[in-house]
Amino acid sequence: MSERKKKGRNVVQKWIEDNVTFEGSECLLWPFTFGGNGYGWVQYQGRSANASRVMCRLAHGDPPTEASEALHSCDNKKCVNPNHLRWGTKPENxxxxxxxxxxxxxxxxxxxxxxxxxxMRGAVTQREIARRFGITIAYVSKIQLNSETGKTAG
Known part of the structure; x- marks a missing residue:
């Protein structure tokens, strides 16, 4: 491996280790490589891994199960703030x-x-409509603005 590649990996690993004790409440944005899914990716200890998962492991210990995911309380895929991450399941997420x-x-x-x-537009709150139909408020808004026709069952 070239000295340049080794140095680059060391910079990334050092950044992670320096920020595992980050105490800020704001999002800590991943400054390196991103995958096609929008999440940070890293070569860490010889393996390619999701940056949020690496940070969660360093900050909170090993995941309880292999199926556990690093959940974001901030909904920001680019965030690796250890205070915004916790282990959880896909259904919890x-x-x-x-x-x-x-x-x-x-x-x-x-x-x-x-x-x-x-x-129901104007007569019932979007929150209530979302609750009644089991959909999100954002989806209600799209439907009411006619920007979403969605797939229909009938």
């Missing part, structure tokens, strides 16, 4: 995202349900 109003999935709605949602 989905539930957290729904509770924060982040678009996680689009359930199949019927054409009638799309019509009902549009007709």
């Amino acid at each position: 989905a539930l957290d995202a729904i509770e924060r109003g982040q678009r996680v999935y689009k359930p199949r709605l019927s054409k009638d349900q799309f019509r009902q949602i549009r007709e």
